[in-house]
Amino acid sequence: MKFVIATHNKGKLVEFQRLLEPMGIEAVTMEISEPEETGTTFRENAYVKAEAACRETGLPAVADDSGLCVDYLDGAPGVYSARFAQPGKRRLTILEKLQGVPVEQRGAHFVSAVCCVFPNGDRVEAEGKCFGSIAFESRGENGFGYDSIFEQEGVTFGELTAEEKDARSHRGHAFAAFEQKLRAYLGQEQGGEPTPCGLDCAQCPGRETCPGCETLGKGCMLAQCAQKSACGQCRPFAGACGLKAQLIQEFNALGVPDMPKVTDLNALLGSYINQEYPLPGGRTVKLWDDSRVYLGNQLEKQGSERCYGLAADENYLMVAEYGENGADPEIVVYKRRRR
Ligand code: IMP
Numbered sequence: 001m002k003f004v005i006a007t008h009n010k011g012k013l014v015e016f017q018r019l020l021e022p023m024g025i026e027a028v029t030m031e032i033s034e035p036e037e038t039g040t041t042f043r044e045n046a047y048v049k050a051e052a053a054c055r056e057t058g059l060p061a062v063a064d065d066s067g068l069c070v071d072y073l074d075g076a077p078g079v080y081s082a083r084f085a086q087p088g089k090r091r092l093t094i095l096e097k098l099q100g101v102p103v104e105q106r107g108a109h110f111v112s113a114v115c116c117v118f119p120n121g122d123r124v125e126a127e128g129k130c131f132g133s134i135a136f137e138s139r140g141e142n143g144f145g146y147d148s149i150f151e152q153e154g155v156t157f158g159e160l161t162a163e164e165k166d167a168r169s170h171r172g173h174a175f176a177a178f179e180q181k182l183r184a185y186l187g188q189e190q191g192g193e194p195t196p197c198g199l200d201c202a203q204c205p206g207r208e209t210c211p212g213c214e215t216l217g218k219g220c221m222l223a224q225c226a227q228k229s230a231c232g233q234c235r236p237f238a239g240a241c242g243l244k245a246q247l248i249q250e251f252n253a254l255g256v257p258d259m260p261k262v263t264d265l266n267a268l269l270g271s272y273i274n275q276e277y278p279l280p281g282g283r284t285v286k287l288w289d290d291s292r293v294y295l296g297n298q299l300e301k302q303g304s305e306r307c308y309g310l311a312a313d314e315n316y317l318m319v320a321e322y323g324e325n326g327a328d329p330e331i332v333v334y335k336r337r338r339r
Contacts, residue, residue, distance in 0.1 A: 001024060001025050001026065001060075002025075002026045002028055002059060003020065003025050003028070003059060003060045003061065003062050003116070004028055004029065004030055004032070004053055004054075004061045005017075005027050005029050005061075005062055005063070006032060006049045006050055006052070006061050006063035007063065011143070011144035011145070012064065012066075012144075012171075013027075014162075015162075015166070016062065016064075018162065019172070019175040019179075020175075023179055023182065023183070027062070030057055032052070032053050032056050032057060033052070033056065034049075035049060037049070037065070037079070039065070039079065040079065041079065041113070042065045042066060042067065042079060042111050042113035042127065043115070043125065043127060045065035045113070046063050046065040046115035047063075047115045047117070049115075050062060050063035050117040051123075053117075054117040054118065054119060058119055059119070060116055060119065061116065061117050062115070062116045063115055064112050064114045064115070064171065064174065065079065065112075065113050066081070066111060066112040066170060066171065067080070067082070067111060068081050068110055068145075068150065069108060069109050070098070070106075070107075070108045070134060071105070071106075071107040071108060071281075071283075072097075072101055072105050072106065072107075072134075073094075073097060073098075077090075077094075081146070090145075090146065091138055091146060091149045092138075095134070095136075095137065095138065098134050106133040106134045107131070107132075108132060108133055108134050108150060109129050109132070109170070110129065110130050110146075110150065110170035111127065111129050112127065112128050112129075112169075112171040113125065113126075113127045114126050114127070114128075114174045114175060114178045116178070116182060122185070124178065124181045124185050125181070126174050126175070126177035126178035126181055126289065127174055127177070127289065128169075128170045128171060128172065128175070128177060129170050129173065129287075130152070130168055130169055130170045130172075130173060131152075131287075132150050132151055133150075133151055133152075134151075135148075135149050135151045137149075138156075138158070139151075139156045139158060139159055140156045140157070140159035140160070141158060142157075142158050142159065142160060142161065143157050143158050143160070143165060152168065153336060157169065168336070173289060174289075176289075176292060177289045177292050243314065244265050247265055247295055247312045248262050248263065248264070248265060250312075250317060251265075251310055251312075251317070251319070254319065254333055256308065256319055256332060256333065258301050258302040258303060258304065259299060259301065259302075259308050260299050260300065262297065264297060265295040265296060265297050265310065265312075266295070266296065266297055267293050267294070267295060268293065268294050268295070268296045269290075269292075269293060270289045270290045270292045270293070270294060271290040273294060273296055273309065273311045274287070274290055275309075275320065275322070275326055275329045276329070277320065277329050277330065278330070287311075287316070287331075287334065288311065292313070294311050294312060295311070295313070296311035297309075297310045298310070301321060305323060305324070306321050306323050307321065307323075308320070308321050308332070309322060312337070314337070315337060316334065316336055316337065317333070317335055317336075317337050318331065318333065318335075319331075319332040319334075320332060
């Protein structure tokens with residue numbers, strides 16, 4: 001299967017190839033004209049680029065639009081990340097604008113929106129984010145763009161290997177979700193049934209014992225089919241039966257007051273847990289991807305009408321609390337897992 005990658009950025013092309021290859025997709029570039037990025041969101045711009053490339057080449061085309069959003073700069077440079085400041089001075093400009101700004105106000109996140117447009121007009125889209133902060137100085141020679149000034153737990157993306165970056169980056173998250181959706185789409189093309197976990201139910205090894213989507217409906221919040229086939233079949237938790245036990249231990253070690261002991265976690269669809277949480281300064285944030293499967297649970301907060309909501313994947317772990325039907329949600333703990 002040949003897909004054209006709509007980018008002129010060599011760093012991104014290499015990442016696209018590395019991420020698409022396991023899906024059996026040959027990612028090629030071609031001389032294609034660069035459309036004007038007229039969108040106001042990452043998602044719109046990814047579509048503009050992919051649609052133009054598909055129209056010009058007649059091949060399925062994949063594009064991403066990505067960028068860095070800095071809290072202190074009200075989300076700038078955002079969709080203008082590639083056009084922000086003078087070429088060669090972008091990182092420095094951000095460091096200068098944040099000179100003297102304390103660490104607690106240096107929050108930032110990367111966003112990646114991926115879009116694939118097919119010659120018949122169909123599209124498959126996904127989005128990923130990763131949260132961190134702006135370092136006080138540029139560090140690390142790896143990666144590209146703003147990598148050397150974006151840090152998580154004291155390490156910049158410029159100091160990570162490509163594999164380490166994929167495991168935690170916005171593009172890595174977006175591609176994990178994109179892979180699931182693309183597999184579901186291609187399964188649909190072959191006459192199979194798309195499922196929340198991206199597996200074709202007819203091929204699912206858990207089919208005999210799991211009622212799966214047929215009974216639960218495609219929007220099943222517990223993603224039962226993914227849970228049943230999690231051993232080696234379902235990408236989010238591939239070979240990861242150990243992940244559940246490990247996460248249970250990690251949740252219990254947090255020592256959240258009034259939280260009952262965690263004894264089990266379920267596979268949950270992102271769309272079920274993806275609440276909007278308030279941040280200081282009146283902003284809000286969503287932390288999960290609607291289409292991915294996570295491990296989590298809901299527990300009653302002792303001595304209160306509220307509940308604790310637990311959610312995690314290989315990289316992040318969260319405890320939130322909320323009232324009836326998810327009212328007044330609040331993040332209690334959100335952290336990157338140490339492995
Ligand atoms: P575009 O997605 O081609 O519009 O470019 C977005 C710009 O955001 C890039 O030129 C980079 O400067 C920046 N950017 C996007 N993703 C990354 C990343 O993974 N690391 C560092 N910088 C990035």
